[in-house]
Amino acid sequence: MTAATVTTQTWLWKGFPICYTAAGETGPAVVLIHGFGASWGHWRKNIPVLAEKCRVFAIDLLGFGGSAKPLPSATVSYTFETWGDLVADFCRQVVGEPAHLVGNSIGCIVAMQAAVSHPDVARDVALLNCSLRLLHDRKRAEIPWYRSFGAGVAQQVLGLRWVSELFFRQIATPRTVRRVLLQAYRRSDAVTDELVEMLLTPARDRGAVDVFAAFTRYSQGPLPEDLLPILPCPAIVLWGTEDPWEPIALGREFANFEAVKRFVPLEGVGHCPQDEAPELVNPILSEWILSEKK
Template sequence: MIAKLTNTYLPIIIEAKTVDEKFLEIDGNKIRYLESGNFDKTLVLIHGLGASAERWEQVMPIFAEKFRVMIPDLIGFGYSDKPLADYTIEFFSNFLEKFFLTANISCPYLIGSSLGGQISAEFTASHPNDVDKLILVSPSGVMKQSTPALDAYIMAALYPNEQNAKNAFEMMEASGESIDQKIVDNFVERMKLPNAKLAFMSTILGLKNAEIITKKLPSISTQTMLIWGSEDPVIPIQYADDFISSLKDCRFVRMDGCGHTPYVQDPQTFSEKVLDFLGAN
């Protein structure tokens, strides 16, 4: 028995909508996820490096009006367990398979951001019949060298304090506007949890040693949307061309004025683009 679902959950509020905070068990590890919406079709959102399910809190209420929305804290991140392991892309893809199985998710719409995008692409490439539609947001998987914004983010993860985190998130958004203090505080809190830094750095090493994702993209027959912030300083928009040219069926959306997380900076436009692609507008 590799996994089991528990009944433990706490209702929380995101923008006046009830969201259930639940936990399940995968290979002996406690995995946290958020769930909202009571519909037959499921939409799963996968966060990026060092993040948690809350990264999607601006768009979750919008999507929950159309779908059953499920957002896990990836193993090693957020408030999920952080076992000693090699956090490779294959490790995360296998985790996603087990999460779908345990949470009774069948052929969902799948959205992945940054690291979550690479994981989602990896999973879809190896499970061609298990994803209905795929949405990648500034995905990792092609860029091998670092950027100043990514360096700042790694620094904030290794030395989690308010100033480092604030500096990193301001660079990542590239808007010149102040960052919500809650984002800063939550990041610092999570990175101080046991084994959080180990999981973070193991993931960085796993990304560096991973095969370039473009080699696997041609095997994806699933209809795909690629969304990229025009001002992304973490994974610059120039890398979008590698995905567009490698995917068989790809719709590209450039979000002008946005940095690495357009769903945080412009959640309304982001949601409209996604719902239109999913035929839910």
């Protein structure tokens, strides 16, 4: 299965087209939620396996992939609360039943936010290399000023439209995307031309720069440690041990929360284990989703 061979569908959410794909005829419902800058295609190696026994849906969050990318405004904000509401409405209107929510990176926080704000839509959550949100205002307050100052200045500068557009155009190139992926992934053979193009295509859409700038400056909202204590459903955490962005040493602390039933380190794997090591991730997710005892 490749992203190019799958037929996508469109669902209107508050007037905005939302792209998603679906597979599987029977079994429990699963909703897959991508990370920053990605799309449903980042789950292309997982969907066929999960769809053997589940109804699987993979969604492009507002602002990403094939979904609408409206300008931030008084009525449109790129926050976890917005995306949590989107996922909850998707479960009610498209899926039609409570679902197992599976996220990668910021998609983990979206899954938890959906479950916390709308307990009726989530049977449980699976978190793959959850974003620790190290640029959050509260996180920066805990580190020396000279380490956090540069990030804060960069966020403010990127708030200037012409600066963010120039910066975005410089990083939205095949060479730069490949270089970033080779940092995030530990298995270089997983960084394919297909993957690079899959990430680059939505970046050419009108509005992509504004979404990038809006989220880059987003330093508020929930942290994982805010949501885990109030999570109304069980959780499993998978973590690539070689993640250069979200250190597993910090991630292991999640195992101390009551909602987290399992913490599974994935040896030799980076930030996106579902794409880099699907042969490790798929059996764990399948067992978790189909298990009646959590």
